[in-house]
Each structure stands twice: as C-alpha cells, then as structure tokens.
Amino acid sequence: MASMFMSSLDQSIIATAMPTIVGELDGVEHQGWLITIYILAVAVVMPLYGKAGDTWGRRYPFLIAIALFTVASAGAGFATSFYELVAWRGVQGLGGGGLMILSQAIIADIVPAKERGKYMGPMGALFGVSAVAGPLLGGWFTEAHDWRWSFWINLPIGLLAFAVAWATLKLPSHRSERRVDVLGAVLLAVATSALIMVATWESMVGSYDLDDGRLVALIAGTVLAAVAFVAVELRAEDPILPMRLFKNSVFTLSTLVGLVIGMGMFAALGFLPTFLQMATGVGVTESGFLMIPMMVGMMATAISSGVAITKTGRYKIYSIAGMGIATAALVWMTTITAEISMLQYSAMIFVLGAGLGLVMQTIVLAVQNAVDPAEIGTATSANNFFREIGAAVGTALFSSIFTSRLVDGLEEVLAGVPQGAGEVASSSLTPETVAALPEPFKTGIVEAYADALAPAFWYLVPLLATGFVLTFFIREIALSDIAGMVARGEAITGEEAQALLAEQADAGGSLAPARRDEPDGLVTRGDLAVPGDLDPGDLVTSASSDDVGAPAAR
Known part of the structure; x- marks a missing residue:
C-alpha cells in the first residue's frame, strides 16, 4: 500500500505546485513535460514489470522499483534546472510503473481471489485518496514550505517500504529459459511514447495542425509502431503482452472498462480545482480540500465492496x-x-467517487481471477497500462474541448473590461485577478468557466455510458480459493502445508515454520524443505475456470 500510494500520488502532486516550480526553474514554455514524462515512463514500463514478475519472480523487481522511485524523488527535490527535474521525473516513472503493478500482483500471489476483495478494496481506495491528496499536498507544500517537499515526502515512505519488503517479502525467484522479447519491448515503448506525445501535442507544442509535418509524422509513426508491435507479439516465443489474452472475454471487457475509467476520471479531476479557484476565489490549498468529498465516497465504497x-x-x-x-x-x-x-x-463529486470506488479494483480482481496464474502479473499490468493510456488521451482531449470553449467565452467578456481596471488577458488570468475585477466582469468570467466546464462533461458521458454497458457483458467466474503462488506450484497452503510441517518435525528435520502473517499459513518453496520422496508436482493446483485462456483444473 505504501508503494501504491507513492506511485499514484506523484501523478498529481505537482499539479498545484507547477506554476511555482516552472517559474523558479525557467521552464514555463515546456511545463507540460513534468507531467507527461512521468505518465509516459509509467505506461512504458508497466507491461515490462508485469512480464518480469511472471518470468523471474516479483521480489527483486519490486525492490528495484522502490529503490528507483525513492532515489529519483531525492534527485527531483534537489534539481537545480528544469531539464534536470524532467530527467528525474522520468526515472521516478520508471520506478512508479513497477510499484503500481507489482503491489497488485503480489497480493494476487499470496491471497486467493475469494479473499482478495478485502485487500484490493483498500488499495483502490488509496488510489482515490492519492488523486485528491496529491494536489492538496502539492499546494500546501508550495504555499507553506517549499515545492521540493512534494518530492522529498517520498523519501521516508520509500525507505520504510524498501526495508519492510526486504525483510518480510519472501517471494520465490527463479531462472527462466525463455527468450526475452526485446523487439516487442522496444516497439511497445515506441508506440506508447508516440501515442502519449500525440495526445499531449497541443499542451506541449501548439494546436493540432495537420499541415504540421512533425505532427503527421508522429501520428504515422504511432500507427506503424502499434501495428508492428501486434505482428511481433503474435509470433514471439514469449511475448511481453500475449495477444491470446484478448481472446479471454473477461480480460478484454475489463480492460476496456479500465480504459474508459482512465479517460473519464482523470479528465474530470484535472479541471475541477481550477474551476473552484476561479468561481469561489479560494486558494490553491483550499481548492484541494474541496475535493475531499470525492475521496470519502471512493474510500467508503471501495472498502465496503471489497469486504x-x-x-x-x-x-x-x-x-x-x-x-x-x-x-x-x-x-x-x-x-x-x-x-x-x-x-x-x-x-456531486461524492457520488462520482462512490461510483469509481465500486468499480476500479473490482475489474482488476475480475482480470486476475480469469487468467492463468502464470500470467497474473502480465494481465494486471495490461489492465493498468490501458487505464494510464486512457488517462493521458482523455485528459488531452478534454483539455482541448474545455480550453477552446473557455477562450471564446473569456474573449467576449474581457472585450468590455474598462481600461481603468488594468490590463487583463485571458492567458494570464489568476483567481486574484478575477477577484479584483469590477462587476459585471467578475461574474462574467466565473460564468465563462462554468459554461466551458459543464457542457464539456457531456463529451465524457458517452464514454462512461459505454463502460456501463460493457460491465453487463463481463462474465462472472467463481472466485478461486487458491492463491497464485499455490496455483503455480511455488507454494503450498492449508492442510497440505500443516501435514508436511508435522511430517518434517516428526522426522527431526529442520524446517522454518509457516509465517503467521501469510494467508492460511502459506509456505513458499524457500521456507519449505520438501521430503525427497514427494514429487513437487503433486503440490501443483490451479484455479478452475471455463473461460477462454484460463487454466483448467488439475
């Protein structure tokens, strides 16, 4: 949970601190890169971490992800130039992508799907908490202390998470004879990078002008890289993202729902604080506090539905x-x-949070329960990957719609501002500027924001409605009562584990007891000395499912 919190928090914590950061480091013209580089790095490495965990085990990839993120947080806090900060944000993303995926996959390894809801619920709630707490903390650090604390806050959490994981996370690691899908990984990175750059083109470069050869080349490159990636994955011996997963109806539908949630949730969240600041005149920190009802709604439903x-x-x-x-x-x-x-x-936002809390981790649970236990990490990373892509594309599209409507409305209002009120431009409006304007211009600007924001939500409604319809077609498969590691033959649990413990003790053998904090006394291969006359294959049990691509019961 500490790892999940750090990673998701850093997607939003600099949003409110951004004006101060770029002003101090002379990066106003390219400020979009501070958010884009993080989202890009997270999205690119998600499938890689998922595959690495499935292939070699999750312990060391998880520790590497924590270390990368923590070191990069320190570097970002000490950055002395804008481009140095961008570079450290990229390294943060390389660690953050692993934290998001592996924390969920590790839960799937040690907790049966039947019991997993009460673990996944709080993790889903934590994701919602970070989405609200990020802007709130970023604003508070900037106003009351120093924007650098937006990064340094990760250091004690990261160090503690690393220490606890190193000491207690007893997950097996193993070698694999399978060939690494290097070409697939490269093409995935290229396609993802190009797609996110297309989505954020307007904020970083300018308007979407198809007469711009750079934009046309970028779009063409995105399509070619995506097509080449699919072609390579269909022929790869051990693909990064197996195309066969999409034959599994539960995986495909749940992933599409995740994509829709990413596009809708982040687009809605990104612009509400701005509206509040302009409409009510509240400060940066106060506008973050006004997002708390959404966090409460999400926490309440995520935890209660998990139970x-x-x-x-x-x-x-x-x-x-x-x-x-x-x-x-x-x-x-x-x-x-x-x-x-x-x-x-x-x-309004309480109800929105309550709805998202019910669905966000539920679809991850559905995916994990429907796929082969050997591909839990890959499937989890794919589901999260498409949600991140949805967030990037959705935010960019919503920003274009909202901004174009806002500029039109502001130009009409500002055209009538008397010269005595001072020089006012739509590009330089701040809450303080708006508060200082005489009526009716002050009210006119606030109404321009509301008139731009409210109708823009209609563009998101069909997206979420589509996701709503898709949920009806997700086939409910009975939740497995077998943990992922047990299903893969990497651990045993329950009566089998207790019987072997007793047998080893009677024989006078040396055996470390099952960890009390592990579900059902789960014992990993590293802890258990299996008697020589017992075939380890006899311990293999896999979750039963009749869905395409899921394992048959053995």
Whole structure:
C-alpha cells in the first residue's frame, strides 16, 4: 500500500505546485513535460514489470522499483534546472510503473481471489485518496514550505517500504529459459511514447495542425509502431503482452472498462480545482480540500465492496453499479453553474467517487481471477497500462474541448473590461485577478468557466455510458480459493502445508515454520524443505475456470 500510494500520488502532486516550480526553474514554455514524462515512463514500463514478475519472480523487481522511485524523488527535490527535474521525473516513472503493478500482483500471489476483495478494496481506495491528496499536498507544500517537499515526502515512505519488503517479502525467484522479447519491448515503448506525445501535442507544442509535418509524422509513426508491435507479439516465443489474452472475454471487457475509467476520471479531476479557484476565489490549498468529498465516497465504497465480495464471492454487480453511478454523477455535473452551492458541488463529486470506488479494483480482481496464474502479473499490468493510456488521451482531449470553449467565452467578456481596471488577458488570468475585477466582469468570467466546464462533461458521458454497458457483458467466474503462488506450484497452503510441517518435525528435520502473517499459513518453496520422496508436482493446483485462456483444473 505504501508503494501504491507513492506511485499514484506523484501523478498529481505537482499539479498545484507547477506554476511555482516552472517559474523558479525557467521552464514555463515546456511545463507540460513534468507531467507527461512521468505518465509516459509509467505506461512504458508497466507491461515490462508485469512480464518480469511472471518470468523471474516479483521480489527483486519490486525492490528495484522502490529503490528507483525513492532515489529519483531525492534527485527531483534537489534539481537545480528544469531539464534536470524532467530527467528525474522520468526515472521516478520508471520506478512508479513497477510499484503500481507489482503491489497488485503480489497480493494476487499470496491471497486467493475469494479473499482478495478485502485487500484490493483498500488499495483502490488509496488510489482515490492519492488523486485528491496529491494536489492538496502539492499546494500546501508550495504555499507553506517549499515545492521540493512534494518530492522529498517520498523519501521516508520509500525507505520504510524498501526495508519492510526486504525483510518480510519472501517471494520465490527463479531462472527462466525463455527468450526475452526485446523487439516487442522496444516497439511497445515506441508506440506508447508516440501515442502519449500525440495526445499531449497541443499542451506541449501548439494546436493540432495537420499541415504540421512533425505532427503527421508522429501520428504515422504511432500507427506503424502499434501495428508492428501486434505482428511481433503474435509470433514471439514469449511475448511481453500475449495477444491470446484478448481472446479471454473477461480480460478484454475489463480492460476496456479500465480504459474508459482512465479517460473519464482523470479528465474530470484535472479541471475541477481550477474551476473552484476561479468561481469561489479560494486558494490553491483550499481548492484541494474541496475535493475531499470525492475521496470519502471512493474510500467508503471501495472498502465496503471489497469486504462484501469476500463474504459473498460475487463481484460483477459492483462493477455494474459503480459504472452506472459514475455515469449518472457525470450527467449531474453537466448542470454546474457559477452560482452552484458548495453543498451541491460536494454531493456531486461524492457520488462520482462512490461510483469509481465500486468499480476500479473490482475489474482488476475480475482480470486476475480469469487468467492463468502464470500470467497474473502480465494481465494486471495490461489492465493498468490501458487505464494510464486512457488517462493521458482523455485528459488531452478534454483539455482541448474545455480550453477552446473557455477562450471564446473569456474573449467576449474581457472585450468590455474598462481600461481603468488594468490590463487583463485571458492567458494570464489568476483567481486574484478575477477577484479584483469590477462587476459585471467578475461574474462574467466565473460564468465563462462554468459554461466551458459543464457542457464539456457531456463529451465524457458517452464514454462512461459505454463502460456501463460493457460491465453487463463481463462474465462472472467463481472466485478461486487458491492463491497464485499455490496455483503455480511455488507454494503450498492449508492442510497440505500443516501435514508436511508435522511430517518434517516428526522426522527431526529442520524446517522454518509457516509465517503467521501469510494467508492460511502459506509456505513458499524457500521456507519449505520438501521430503525427497514427494514429487513437487503433486503440490501443483490451479484455479478452475471455463473461460477462454484460463487454466483448467488439475
């Protein structure tokens, strides 16, 4: 959870600190890179970490990810130039992608799907907490202390997470004879990088002008790299992202729902604080506080649904309800006006958070339960990968729609501002500038923000509605009561483990006891000296499923 928190927090923590950071480091013209480079690095390495964990074990990739992220956080905090900070943000992303994926895959390794809801629920809630806490902490550090603490906050958490993982994370590592899919990894990195650059082109370079040869070449390169990647993966001996996963209906539909959530959630979150600052005149930190109702809604439903899934074994209904509630909340948010009360606004985002909390980790659980235990990491990383891509593309598209409507509205209002009110330009408006303007211009600018934001949400409604429809077609497979490591033959548990422990003790052998903090007394190969006359293959048990691509019961 500490690792998941660090990684997701750093996607949003510099949003409110950005003006101060780029102003101090002379990077105003290219400030978009501070966010883009992190998202890009996270997305590129997600499938690589997932595959590495499945192939060689998750212990050392997880430790490497924590170390990379922690060291990069220190480097970013001490950066003395804008481009140095961008470089450290990229290294942060290289670690952050592993933290997101491996933390979820490790839970799947040691906790059976039937019990996993009560673990995945809090992790999903934590993702929502970080999305709100990031801008809040970034604003507070910038206003009350120093923006560098937005990065240094990771140091104690990272060091503690590394120490605890090193001492207690007893996961097996193993060698693999399979050939590494280097070409697939390179093409995936190229295609992902190009796609995110296309999505963020307007914020980094300028408008989407198809007469610009650079943009046309970038789009063409994105398509070619994506096609080449699919072709290579279809023929690779051990692909980074096996195309056969997409034959599994549960994986495909859940991943599409994740893509939709990424496009809708981050686009909605990204512009609400700006609206609040302009509409109410609150400061950076205060606008972050006004996002807390969404965090509360997400935490409440993520944790409660996780407990309910563990008790009942049913999970599909929570995906359906979550997407339905989130879609309804977004429709409600299209009614935002300049005169909206904070009570009504809080109710809106509370409902949105409640819907997202029901569905976000539920679809990850559905994916993990439906695939071969040997591909849990790969499948988990793919699901998260498409959500990250959705976030990048969705935010960019929503930004273009919102900004174009806003500029048109502001130009009309500002054209009538009297000269005595001072020089005012739409590109340099701040909450303080707006508060200082006389009426009716102040109200006109606030209304321009509301008129640009509320209708823009309508562009997201069809996306979330599509995700809502897709959840009805996700086939509910009975949750496995076997942990991933047990299913792969890397560990034994329950009565088998206790019987072997007793047998070894009776024989006078030396055997470390099963860890008390591991579910059902799970014993890994590293802890257990299996008697010589026992075939380790007898211990292999795999989760049963009748879905395409999932393992048959043995």
